Amino acid sequence: MIGARAERRTPAAGEVVLEVDSVGVRYGALKAVDEVSFEIEAGGIVGLMGPNGAGKSTLLAALAGITRPTSGSIRLFGQDVTRRSVASICRMGMCVTHQTPRPFEEATVRENAEVASMFGSGNHSSERIDRVLAACDLAEHADTRAVELGPSSLRRLELARALATDPRILLLDEVGAGMPSDEVEELAGLLRRIRESGVTIILVEHVMDLLLNVAERLIVLDQGRLLADGEPTEVLSDGRVSVAYFGEELS
Amino acid sequence: METFIQMSVLGLSNAAVYVLLGISVSLIFGVLGVLNFAQGDFMTLGAYVGYSAVTAIGLSIAASVVLIFPALIVVGVIFYFTVLRPMRNHQHEMVLVATFGTALLMQGLIGLAWGGDPLGIERITGAWRIDNVTIPHVALINIALAAIALFGLMITLNRTSLGRSVRATAQDRIGAQLAGVDTNRAELTAVVLSVALSGLAGLMILQRELLTPQVGFELVLKAFAVAIVAGLGRINGLLPAAIVIGLMESAVATYASESLATATVFLAVVLTLLIRPQGFGGSRVRV
Amino acid sequence: MTSSLRSTMIATGGGALLLVVLGTLPMSAYVDGRITQAVIFVGLAISWNVIGGFAGQLSIGQAAFFGVGAYGAAEAVGSHGLGTLPALGVAVVLAAVAALIVVPCFRARGAYFAVLTLALAAIAMRVAERYAPGGNSGIFYEAFEIDSSMPYLLAAGGVVVAMALCVFVLRSKMGRGLAAVRMDLDAARSVGVRDMATRTQALLLSAAIAGYFGGLYALTLGFLDPGTAFSLDWSVAPLLAVVLGGMGTLLGPVIGGAIWFGLEEAITQLGFTSDTALILQGAILLGIALAAPRGIVGVATDLWRLYRDRDRGEDGADPPPAVEGRPPASAETGSGVAS
Numbered sequence: 001m002i003g004a005r006a007e008r009r010t011p012a013a014g015e016v017v018l019e020v021d022s023v024g025v026r027y028g029a030l031k032a033v034d035e036v037s038f039e040i041e042a043g044g045i046v047g048l049m050g051p052n053g054a055g056k057s058t059l060l061a062a063l064a065g066i067t068r069p070t071s072g073s074i075r076l077f078g079q080d081v082t083r084r085s086v087a088s089i090c091r092m093g094m095c096v097t098h099q100t101p102r103p104f105e106e107a108t109v110r111e112n113a114e115v116a117s118m119f120g121s122g123n124h125s126s127e128r129i130d131r132v133l134a135a136c137d138l139a140e141h142a143d144t145r146a147v148e149l150g151p152s153s154l155r156r157l158e159l160a161r162a163l164a165t166d167p168r169i170l171l172l173d174e175v176g177a178g179m180p181s182d183e184v185e186e187l188a189g190l191l192r193r194i195r196e197s198g199v200t201i202i203l204v205e206h207v208m209d210l211l212l213n214v215a216e217r218l219i220v221l222d223q224g225r226l227l228a229d230g231e232p233t234e235v236l237s238d239g240r241v242s243v244a245y246f247g248e249e250l251s
Numbered sequence: 252m253e254t255f256i257q258m259s260v261l262g263l264s265n266a267a268v269y270v271l272l273g274i275s276v277s278l279i280f281g282v283l284g285v286l287n288f289a290q291g292d293f294m295t296l297g298a299y300v301g302y303s304a305v306t307a308i309g310l311s312i313a314a315s316v317v318l319i320f321p322a323l324i325v326v327g328v329i330f331y332f333t334v335l336r337p338m339r340n341h342q343h344e345m346v347l348v349a350t351f352g353t354a355l356l357m358q359g360l361i362g363l364a365w366g367g368d369p370l371g372i373e374r375i376t377g378a379w380r381i382d383n384v385t386i387p388h389v390a391l392i393n394i395a396l397a398a399i400a401l402f403g404l405m406i407t408l409n410r411t412s413l414g415r416s417v418r419a420t421a422q423d424r425i426g427a428q429l430a431g432v433d434t435n436r437a438e439l440t441a442v443v444l445s446v447a448l449s450g451l452a453g454l455m456i457l458q459r460e461l462l463t464p465q466v467g468f469e470l471v472l473k474a475f476a477v478a479i480v481a482g483l484g485r486i487n488g489l490l491p492a493a494i495v496i497g498l499m500e501s502a503v504a505t506y507a508s509e510s511l512a513t514a515t516v517f518l519a520v521v522l523t524l525l526i527r528p529q530g531f532g533g534s535r536v537r538v
Numbered sequence: 539m540t541s542s543l544r545s546t547m548i549a550t551g552g553g554a555l556l557l558v559v560l561g562t563l564p565m566s567a568y569v570d571g572r573i574t575q576a577v578i579f580v581g582l583a584i585s586w587n588v589i590g591g592f593a594g595q596l597s598i599g600q601a602a603f604f605g606v607g608a609y610g611a612a613e614a615v616g617s618h619g620l621g622t623l624p625a626l627g628v629a630v631v632l633a634a635v636a637a638l639i640v641v642p643c644f645r646a647r648g649a650y651f652a653v654l655t656l657a658l659a660a661i662a663m664r665v666a667e668r669y670a671p672g673g674n675s676g677i678f679y680e681a682f683e684i685d686s687s688m689p690y691l692l693a694a695g696g697v698v699v700a701m702a703l704c705v706f707v708l709r710s711k712m713g714r715g716l717a718a719v720r721m722d723l724d725a726a727r728s729v730g731v732r733d734m735a736t737r738t739q740a741l742l743l744s745a746a747i748a749g750y751f752g753g754l755y756a757l758t759l760g761f762l763d764p765g766t767a768f769s770l771d772w773s774v775a776p777l778l779a780v781v782l783g784g785m786g787t788l789l790g791p792v793i794g795g796a797i798w799f800g801l802e803e804a805i806t807q808l809g810f811t812s813d814t815a816l817i818l819q820g821a822i823l824l825g826i827a828l829a830a831p832r833g834i835v836g837v838a839t840d841l842w843r844l845y846r847d848r849d850r851g852e853d854g855a856d857p858p859p860a861v862e863g864r865p866p867a868s869a870e871t872g873s874g875v876a877s
Contacts, residue, residue, distance in 0.1 A: 064728070066724075066728070085727065086727045086728050087726075087727045087728070087729075087730050087731060087732055087733065090727075090728060090729060090730035091730045095728070095729070095730075096728055098725070098728070102722050102724065102725040102728075103722075103725070104717070104718055104721040104722060104725065104726075105721060105722075106717075106721060107717065107718075107721065111714075114714065115714050115715070115717075115718045115726070115729060115731065116729035116730065118711050118714060118715075119711075119714075119715060119718075119726075119729060119730040119731045119732070120729045120730025120731075121730070161729055162729070164729075165729055165730055285649075286649035286652070286653065334824065334828070337828060338827065338828065341827075341831070342831065343648050343649070344594065344596045344648070344785075345827045345831045346827070347596055347648075347649055347652055348596070348777075348781055348823055348826070348827045349823065349824055349827035349828065351598075351774075351777075351823060352819070352820045352821070352822070352823025352824035352825075352826075352827060353820060353824060354820070355774075355816050355817075355819045355820030355823065356816070356817055356819075356820025356821055356824060357820070358813075358816050358820070359813045359814065359815070359816030359817030359818075359819075359820055360813075360817060362811070362812070362813035362816065363811075363813045363814070363817065367811065367812070367813060464813070464816075472653070472656060472657065472660060475653050476657070479650070479653065508668060510664040510665075510667045510668050511664060511668060513660070513664050514660070514661045514664035514665060517657035517658075517660050517661045517664075518657075518661060520653065520654070520657045521643070521654060521657055521658065521661070524643070524645075524646045524650055524653070524654050525642055525643065525645065525646075528645070528646060528650060
């Protein structure tokens with residue numbers, strides 16, 4: 001696909017954009033992800049949850065192209081991306097953020113976003129950068145070097161950079177980790193606004209406040225396997241879920 | 252057949268030097284994460300100290316170890332505290348630059364102290380002759396020395412608490428710290444072991460060829476080759492890797508040319524880095 | 539970025555002017571020759587900076603491209619009777635081809651890449667000893683006339699063009715991609731940067747420039763053998779010069795190259811041995827790595843920033859930039875700083 005720039009169109013609401021088919025990730029004898037299957041439709045916010053070691057981050061990494069699945073297949077916008085690199089998948093329109101922010105330290109906030117836009121979006125526009133920085137509350141730091149930012153600004157920069165690639169699907173890895181609750185509220189609002197602009201969001205999250213605030217659908221993993229998948233109220237009242245988390249059914 | 256045996260002896264003798272240097276490199280890489288470009292120059296220093304011990308003081312080659320080890324340990328410790336330790340958290344590229352700079356500095360200092368002309372001692376010239384095959388005593392001595400050193404190292408790493416702390420730190424620094432291992436001391440121990448082995452390699456070099464200040468630096472690339480083929484940070488694969496590379500080099504030198512032999516060793520590095528960068532010495536990281 | 543880029547371009551323009559003026563000054567043929575060599579060295583340093591500084595891939599194998607270029611030009615003139623410019627063209631092309639061969643090696647990173655380049659350059663020398671025209675004994679060919687001003691003009695012109703290319707690269711999309719890859723390869727990939735393509739382009743440019751100056755160097759000699767063409771010094775010295783001057787900066791290779799060449803000349807003229815040169819090289823590398831990893835240009839920039847911000851006080855001042863790799867304890871600062 002060198003040179004071919006896929007035209008990035010906006011999928012219709014409800015159209016299937018991501019198909020995960022029996023995906024497995026194995027490290028020797030350990031099955032970090034074990035035959036997980038689901039489909040994601042455009043325009044929603046899907047939460048990916050599970051107790052520690054459930055394989056959520058591994059699955060997200062597999063979707064993003066950071067890790068290669070050892071079995072199964074992943075189709076993005078109908079195309080097989082199982083073996084694609086993370087850069088290629090990003091250019092197709094699915095972008096991932098890192099659990100620990102990894103900014104380009106010596107570059108300014110704006111420059112960080114510009115790189116993402118130039119390479120990841122397929123149509124660079126400084127106007128989009130302005131919008132993204134404003135949305136993520138980073139406009140006033142636009143010319144500050146990333147190395148000088150504090151932790152919450154860094155998290156927002158991580159998100160802004162992903163948004164600058166003009167994604168159709170956003171994969172967020174524990175974006176709410178360690179955030180004070182007022183920021184969680186703001187973040188939830190931001191995520192909803194992002195969703196409204198047509199972006200599908202899949203987020204791996206431990207911060208239940210955030211998850212329950214925004215997710216319209218929950219997928220629960222436990223020990224690499226898909227445990228539950230559906231509306232939040234259904235999933236959370238599923239006895240198996242509380243067993244997975246707490247070891248026992250809650251009344 | 253005779254050529255084959257001759258060539259094998261030569262190859263194994265080279266392998267003796269390579270394995271010691273390779274372990275030296277791997278020890279430091281395993282514990283500190285740094286590829287030490289100055290490793291060869293520690294060997295050079297050892298060789299030159301040995302030279303002075305023999306010619307200026309009149310010690311026998313074997314006894315010169317008494318001077319070599321302390322000298323190298325002092326220099327090694329200085330190196331650790333002035334370069335390796337302060338740069339522990341620095342950008343990787345800069346640490347490489349620092350070890351490279353150390354290499355050049357040591358070469359220059361050695362050249363200044365001993366002069367740039369090739370130096371040598373009276374070498375052990377005896378050899379066994381069986382049919383048309385000449386097996387130099389020196390080769391056998393070097394092989395034996397390497398074997399003893401390896402044995403000693405294995406015991407140190409496996410049976411002493413310092414040795415175990417080195418292995419633990421190489422495997423998982425944070426885990427080791429959590430388990431109460433003094434990782435700083437482990438690092439220091441690794442450096443000391445590393446330079447001591449390099450010094451021993453220097454002794455081997457002293458016995459078989461003329462010394463110039465560059466002799467170690469020229470060999471360090473081959474040491475890297477052995478260490479990389481075995482897998483940096485892993486001790487177990489080093490002996491087979493050293494033997495294979497030593498024999499291969501010797502074979503090409505005998506049947507083709509010296510230049511190509513060196514090129515072949517480097518080619519081995521290139522191929523390893525391209526095909527299996529983690530080395531061929533096994534799948535788990537172990538020291 | 540823009541304003542400092544602009545001032546650098548002004549400096550480059552001024553430097554180009556200086557080179558031109560220097561060229562017209564009457565000088566003994568010997569001094570002229572040395573200055574030409576200095577400019578060639580600066581050119582080699584610039585070439586290293588593209589791969590080592592811009593792309594952040596520490597290479598210790600620049601000698602391979604330099605040597606290939608040298609042999610290319612020498613053979614073109616010696617065996618094929620080509621003129622100077624076509625010969626230099628051959629040098630550039632051959633070096634670029636050599637670079638393409640090296641591209642698969644980009645899978646290695648950091649120390650592995652450094653060792654790889656060292657190995658490749660060493661292989662190149664050994665192969666040349668066996669298979670190059672003239673083998674170990676070398677070849678003779680027609681060099682420039684003693685008092686010709688061609689070598690100087692070609693060297694100075696080459697440096698100006700190389701600098702212009704660097705400026706162009708830095709401002710371009712490729713330059714941004716390189717910077718991103720250099721700062722954090724995985725993060726760059728995750729935002730869509732084609733790191734292989736970007737780094738390959740950098741390597742090609744680096745090799746082409748090195749090949750040009752290698753070819754020019756050969757043409758100033760008249761005799762070439764593998765030891766001269768592929769000497770380890772051609773790999774080490776530009777690395778040293780750029781680290782000294784400031785990796786990844788535009789002026790770093792120029793300043794570092796000029797200073798280092800000057801030091802080496804002084805050492806030779808004053809009669810010191812090559813050991814002194816080695817000690818100096820080692821000490822400089824160590825000193826820079828330990829104390830001033832950003833080199834002369836980096837230190838100067840920091841000092842200038844401190845000076846410029848001295849009135850801003852607690853709130854607006856930048857914390858002094860951290861030693862490479864470690865961010866300072868983060869505190870939100872409100873000031874905007876154009877870097």
